[in-house]
Amino acid sequence: MRVLVLTGAGVSAESGIPTFRGKDGYWRNLDPAKLATPEAFASDPKLVWEWYRERRQRIRNAQPNAAHEAIAKLATHAEEFLLVTQNVDDLHARSGIEKENMVQIHGDIFVTLCSRCHFSYRERDRESPEIPRCPECEALMRPGVVWFGEQLSRNELEPIENFLDGGVCDVVIVAGTTATFGYIIDWAIRASRGGGELIEVNPEETPLSQFAARLVREPAAIALPRIVDTIVNS
Ligand code: OAD
DSSP: OEEEEEEOTHHHHTTTOOOSSSGGGOBTTBOHHHHSSHHHHHHOHHHHHHHHHHHHHHHHHOOOOHHHHHHHHHHHHOSEEEEEEOOOSSHHHHTTOOGGGEEETTEEEEEEEETTTOOEEEOSSOOOSSSOBOTTTOOBEEEEEOOTTOOOOHHHHHHHHHHHHTOOOSEEEEESOOOOSHHHHHHHHHHHTTTOEEEEEOSSOOTTGGGOSEEEOSOHHHHHHHHHHHHHTO
16 A cells, blocks of 8 residues: 655644644744744844744653554555655654655754754754854854745655655545645645545645545544554555
8 A cells, every 4th residue: 555644733733732823823922934934033033043942842842642643553554655744843753653754844843054054963852052153154053944935955855756756645644734835735636646545634624625535624633543543454
């Protein structure tokens, strides 16, 4: 069986990580969709770092939930499997998905990256002081994530293209994302074209809903264990 899973912030919501949109996503009355931008960093890097440090800490303290675990179970069951996540947290990885079966298209929140020379390091267990400076070129360091208006990295796109070129999927699951980025919809349609079942798991309607064969309007941690058990036992 060949399976593609695409996830967004909704999958980590039940681990206590706020999603980007909706009132729960607001931080100190600020809209994350405006904070996660190169413009916000240019005008107030301290504020942007404060927000990311809080999110990092929340993620360190969080645990994978039943949705992450169900996806990891599906990964072991399928002959060919790829998870493409927009989430920058490490909850999928901590649920046991192998590195080669997963792509974090929006980066890794624990990476600190030079805004000029691209020197980077990972800070999983400890934080730099206030606003980190690059040890190589002295420029400001930034979180190593993809911000609104920035390009996806080629390194991340390549395994996705390879997987999509490898054939139609039997099942495509899109869970916990507003699917505002066109590439999420494109990949889901491409992977299921020609017979694969496209399943959306999201309590709310999204731009992807019209293309899905099955709409599961429930929280991911409730719906995914059931969906995965049905697939694994069929
Ligand atoms: P959003 O915050 O836009 O959307 C979260 C989605 O999850 C919404 O569609 C909710 O209806 C749904 N949702 C909420 N709780 C859920 C639950 N318990 N189970 C299932 N679904 C639930 O997050 P994304 O779509 O991931 O990008 O956002 C995409 C990107 O926008 C993020 O990766 C980030 C953000 O800005 C960048 O930083 C570039």
